[in-house]
Amino acid sequence: MASNPMQQFTVHKIGPEIKIAGIDLSFTNASLFMVISASVILLFLFLGSKEKKIIPNKIQLIAEMFYTFVAKMISDTAGSKAKPYFPFIFSLFMFVLFCNMVGMLPYSFTVTSHIIVTLIMALFVFIAVTIIGFLKHGFKYLSIFVPSGVPAVLLPLITVIEIISYLSRPVSLSVRLFANMMAGHTMLKVFGGFVVSLGVLGGWLPLSFSVALTGLEILVAFLQAYVFAILTCIYLNDALNLHH
Amino acid sequence: MKSFLIMFIALSAINTDLYAAEAGMPQLDPTYWASQGFWLILIFTILYISISKFYLPKIKDNLDNRENKIKEDLENANKFKEQSEDKLKEYEIILENAKKEVSKIHFESKNILDKEIQSKKDMIEKDIEKELVKAQKDITELKKNSISSIQKISENIAANIIENISGEKLNESSIKAAVEDISKKNIGKYL
Numbered sequence: 001m002a003s004n005p006m007q008q009f010t011v012h013k014i015g016p017e018i019k020i021a022g023i024d025l026s027f028t029n030a031s032l033f034m035v036i037s038a039s040v041i042l043l044f045l046f047l048g049s050k051e052k053k054i055i056p057n058k059i060q061l062i063a064e065m066f067y068t069f070v071a072k073m074i075s076d077t078a079g080s081k082a083k084p085y086f087p088f089i090f091s092l093f094m095f096v097l098f099c100n101m102v103g104m105l106p107y108s109f110t111v112t113s114h115i116i117v118t119l120i121m122a123l124f125v126f127i128a129v130t131i132i133g134f135l136k137h138g139f140k141y142l143s144i145f146v147p148s149g150v151p152a153v154l155l156p157l158i159t160v161i162e163i164i165s166y167l168s169r170p171v172s173l174s175v176r177l178f179a180n181m182m183a184g185h186t187m188l189k190v191f192g193g194f195v196v197s198l199g200v201l202g203g204w205l206p207l208s209f210s211v212a213l214t215g216l217e218i219l220v221a222f223l224q225a226y227v228f229a230i231l232t233c234i235y236l237n238d239a240l241n242l243h244h
Numbered sequence: 245m246k247s248f249l250i251m252f253i254a255l256s257a258i259n260t261d262l263y264a265a266e267a268g269m270p271q272l273d274p275t276y277w278a279s280q281g282f283w284l285i286l287i288f289t290i291l292y293i294s295i296s297k298f299y300l301p302k303i304k305d306n307l308d309n310r311e312n313k314i315k316e317d318l319e320n321a322n323k324f325k326e327q328s329e330d331k332l333k334e335y336e337i338i339l340e341n342a343k344k345e346v347s348k349i350h351f352e353s354k355n356i357l358d359k360e361i362q363s364k365k366d367m368i369e370k371d372i373e374k375e376l377v378k379a380q381k382d383i384t385e386l387k388k389n390s391i392s393s394i395q396k397i398s399e400n401i402a403a404n405i406i407e408n409i410s411g412e413k414l415n416e417s418s419i420k421a422a423v424e425d426i427s428k429k430n431i432g433k434y435l
Contacts, residue, residue: 010270011280023278030276031283038291045295049302054313060306067303087296095291116277117284182271 005189009113009182030117033109037098066094073230078237085236092121093229100181100221104214112224113181115174122174125232133239144238173231180224184217391431398423 013026048063056064070090074082082089096112103110111117133141145162146155191213194206403419406412 006269011273011276013276013279018279024275025279025282026276027283028276028279030280031287034283034287038287041291042294042299045299045303049299049306052302052306052309054310056306063299064303064307067300067307087300088292090300091288091292091295094295095288111284114271114280116271116280120281120284121288178271182269 005186005193008109008185008189011114029109030111030114033099033102033111036108037095037102037111040102041094041098066090070229073226074233077230077233079241081240082233082236089229089232089236092125092232093225096121096177096228097222097225100225101218103181103185104218104221110181110185112177113185115178118174118178119170121228122170122177125173125235126170129232129235129239132236133242136240137242141239141242144242169235173228177224177228180220184213184220188213188217391427395420395423395427398427 011028011030013028014032015027018025018027044059045063047059049060051057051060053060067090070093071086074086074089078085099111102108103113133144145159145166147158147162150158188210191206191210195203195210198206399416399419402423403414403416406414406419
């Protein structure tokens with residue numbers, strides 16, 4: 001059992017190999033857990049919006065809480081102009097949250113612990129925000145790199161820093177989520193390994209750590225989904241309301 | 245802290261051997277990157293479309309419905325409150341009028357009763373006066389009668405007393421005159 005704590009992150013294909021134009025697009029355990037997470041979200045939303053009650057039942061209440069939570073997050077950070085992007089941010093938040101939460105189940109696979117997955121999402125957000133910015137403001141969007149009220153001497157330096165910080169957005173966004181998820185699951189696995197190797201006599205301490213870490217990881221799972229969504233909102237806000 | 249540590253591991257893994265999945269992180273094995281990207285995009289697109297087309301409008305509808313319902317109910321409540329206040333005012337006016345009417349009726353009936361009582365009292369007083377006058381007449385007549393009969397009795401008694409004492413019979417007319425004389429002198433004591 002004292003296996004490599006990174007083994008939980010291996011991807012292996014399930015079922016037949018699918019190759020399109022020489023690229024391997026096989027269905028893997030990662031894909032399976034994406035499907036599971038998405039299905040759980042859709043089932044949850046289906047149950048939550050099935051009965052349109054004035055006084056909601058529990059699941060409807062939770063679905064509505066998610067709705068108002070994300071709606072409030074968007075209106076607080078990006079204002080009313082961001083309303084058309086609400087479905088996307090809601091989907092993003094739900095997807096990341098449920099992938100993280102499904103990953104907390106034992107023997108499951110954490111989709112968001114893979115840099116490629118988070119990087120694709122972050123790049124999509126980054127490119128989409130940049131396109132939106134240019135569509136809304138044209139070349140004036142470039143003024144995002146030139147903050148107002150900066151002394152002329154410092155301006156070239158600040159502009160370079162701004163450009164670097166802008167370009168590093170997808171990296172920070174993706175690495176934050178990926179690293180948090182991977183680190184948490186690795187720690188859980190390591191402590192789990194300690195429990196087994198120390199046995200009945202010594203295993204209690206790492207077991208208690210494991211229990212505490214599980215609670216912490218559930219918090220992190222929620223927090224990272226929230227951070228991912230709110231950073232998307234903030235980037236969107238920069239693109240929609242240019243106030244530099 | 246934790247994430248920095250992992251970042252360090254990741255970076256060192258990248259530096260030493262980019263594709264060393266077996267040794268370090270399976271995340272950096274590019275075998276299934278395309279597959280993960282493909283499935284991610286496919287599944288997320290499906291998720292996004294079904295959420296934005298079906299579920300969010302439903303939830304929004306429901307939330308709006310509830311808000312409208314609450315607003316409507318509040319409006320209705322206000323309306324009913326106003327109505328009840330109006331009714332209360334009406335009721336108070338009716339009560340006030342009724343009170344006025346009651347006092348009016350009270351006053352009128354009191355007046356009528358007072359008048360009736362007064363007239364009855366007057367009548368009874370008149371009757372009593374009549375009776376009094378009649379009684380007075382009777383009394384004076386009775387007195388006169390009684391005086392004359394007392395005189396007769398006194399005459400008899402006097403004649404008898406004199407006869408018994410002196411043994412002689414006196415003239416009836418002289419006795420009568422004497423009694424009359426005495427009674428005239430003393431009549432003021434009895435009348």
